Amino acid sequence: MVRFAIASMLLLGLASAGFTARAADDADVERGLHTLRVISKLDRTCEIWVNGSLRATIGPFGNSGILATTSSVGQTEVMARCENAVYLEVVTETRRHCDLTIDPTVRGRDLLLGPCYD
Amino acid sequence: MGARSRSFVRAVLVCLWVAACGAPPEEPQALVLPLVGGRLVPAGQWETAVALTRGGMITCSGTLVHPRLVVTAAHCVRGLGDPEALQEAGVYVGPGAEGGAVRPTVGITRAVMHPLYKKARPEALFGRYDVGLVILAEPLHAIATVPLLTDVAETREALVPGRELLLLGYGFRDREEDVARYGRKYAAWTHVAAVGRAELRAGGAAADACAGDSGGPALVRLEGGSFRLVGLASRGPVPCADDTKPGKWSVLRETACWIEEASGVDLARGDLDCAPPLRSSQETPEGESFPARCEAAKNLGPGPRRTLRALAAALGEPVSAAGSPDCQRLGERLAATEVLSLEDLALTDLSPLAGLAGLRRISLRGNWLRSLAPLERLPDLQWVDVTANGVDEPEQARRLEARGVVVAGGEAQLVP
Structure with a gap:
């Protein structure tokens, strides 16, 4: 039983070391930028903030044009501040471009994500 | 490019260096190296380093190797098989613009990813074959290109650990990936850390590529003074510029034959052997x-x-x-x-x-x-x-x- 436990621990350790090595390599991120575009269905002006930076101001029913953003997965926070309302989405997509829509009919004031494509 | 030091002395050295780095010189000359980080490349210099755009925004860097051909990272041309995406993509030549909004210089008629992209095993040696190519709608004749490093003797001289490597790209210039600090063409010197058949490792805290630099050139200077294009920026750690995790560049010698075949462009690649190796x-x-x-x-x-x-x-x-x-x-x-x-x-x-x-x-x-x-x-x-x-x-x-x-x-x- 003890031998089994030791063997299991060794195996787990080896497996874990292998996973760690692989994970370290996989942690590399490709160094191209991704893009997004925010489209508004509101009759108001909106500020578009990406990861805490003001990137565009769009007029009623306008769009932001193409905005470049980092390719780090899960790090792209897109916020639209439209007078009294704030719409938010954290984009975790790995595809190269996403459209996001400010749609007052969407519950919870999330930005509507999609389509995303390469 | 990750940048650190801003000292006056270094700035002076950079000015001297920049003055010497227009079209690739063929004659031996004194090379003044900037010591750390990336430095702005003035307009008209190192125009072999170009930018790829989508919707007028720089998304990647690229390398002009022929008047009609830009090589870049495969992931930078992903999706450009779609005619609509191709329509809004372009190639920009110039110093760039802070924030990355530029007017493309020329359109793209075709973009291709290497067929082994992300399929090569073992990845430790072969990398990801993160190489793609872009055929331009109009030729860019007036721009000086840098020959690919394919000659065996030159490769054995230059593609070795410790060798100085000149990096060029339009990417982020700090580890925080501040969008206000990208989109201008910068250059940095670093050293080769390790060499694989199709990928090399380089860069660290002092100088490294960062997001937006993908596809940008890594150049070596031969003993005779001329430059050769060794590879293209591919991937690396986040945040970039980390001494414990060098970045990775695709070695173009490995894919030079494919580039010629897929583009139909003769790159005058010396004694590179493009015959397929015998498999059995x-x-x-x-x-x-x-x-x-x-x-x-x-x-x-x-x-x-x-x-x-x-x-x-x-x-x-x-x-x-x-x-x-x-x-x-x-x-x-x-x-x-x-x-x-x-x-x-x-x-x-x-x-x-x-x-x-x-x-x-x-x-x-x-x-x-x-x-x-x-x-x-x-x-x-x-x-x-x-x-x-x-x-x-x-x-x-x-x-x-x-x-x-x-x-x-x-x-x-x-x-x-």
Whole structure:
């Protein structure tokens, strides 16, 4: 039983070391930028903030044009501040471009994500 | 590019350096290196480094290698098979603009990813084949390009750990990836940390590529003063510029043949061997004497010819002015040879060896071999060392082992 436990621990350790090595390599991120575009269905002006930076101001029913953003997965926070309302989405997509829509009919004031494509 | 120091002295050095870095110089000249980080490239200089745009925003860097051809990272052209995406993509030539909004200089008619992108195994040696190409809608004739590093002698001189590497790109210039600090063309010097067959590692806290630099060139300066294009920025740690995790660049020598084939552009690539390596022992001619195979190999391309020259050199046999050995004499010498060392000779094709009797031990360390198939036809072979090669099919080593041959270094290894 003890031998089994030791063997299991060794195996787990080896497996874990292998996973760690692989994970370290996989942690590399490709160094191209991704893009997004925010489209508004509101009759108001909106500020578009990406990861805490003001990137565009769009007029009623306008769009932001193409905005470049980092390719780090899960790090792209897109916020639209439209007078009294704030719409938010954290984009975790790995595809190269996403459209996001400010749609007052969407519950919870999330930005509507999609389509995303390469 | 990750940037750190802003000292006055360094700024002066950079000004001196920048003044010397317009079109790639062919004459030897003093090279003043910036010490750390990236430095702005003035308009009109290093125009071989270009940017890829989508919707007027810089998303990647690229490298003009021919008036109609830009090479970049495969992931930078992902999705450009779609005509609509292609329509909104472009190539920009110039110093760039802070924030990345630029007017593309020229449109794109076709974009292709390398067919092995993310499929190569083992990735440790071959990388991801993160190479793509872009065919321009109009030629950019007035721009000086930098030749690819494909020549064997130049590669052996320049593509080694510790070698200085000049990086160019439009990417982020700090580790925080501040969008206000990207989109202008910067250059930085760093050092090669390790070299694999299709990927090299470089960069650290002092200088590194960052997001937006993908596809940008990594250049080496040869002893004679001219520059060569070694590779393209591919990937790296987040945040970038980390001493413990170097970035990764695709080595273009590995994909130069594909670039020519896929683009139809002649890159004048010197003695690069674009003939596909023999994959099985059945592909090597049976029943011929060594002199006959040797004579045939002289016409098979630079790979087999290089192997013949290496055999002649190893045995002290002379070669002609054209670099060809006397096949009859070489055969006689080889027939009396049991042990052979052919190390670090950039050999790619062993087909001239197939069928040699009497050879028992052979060291092939540090070459660029992919196929061991010709070794299966060495009837007396007992031991072979293939350390630090590019044998991408472990079954090849296993087939030799099944015949009783001891194979050292069958696994892929980076240099060092």
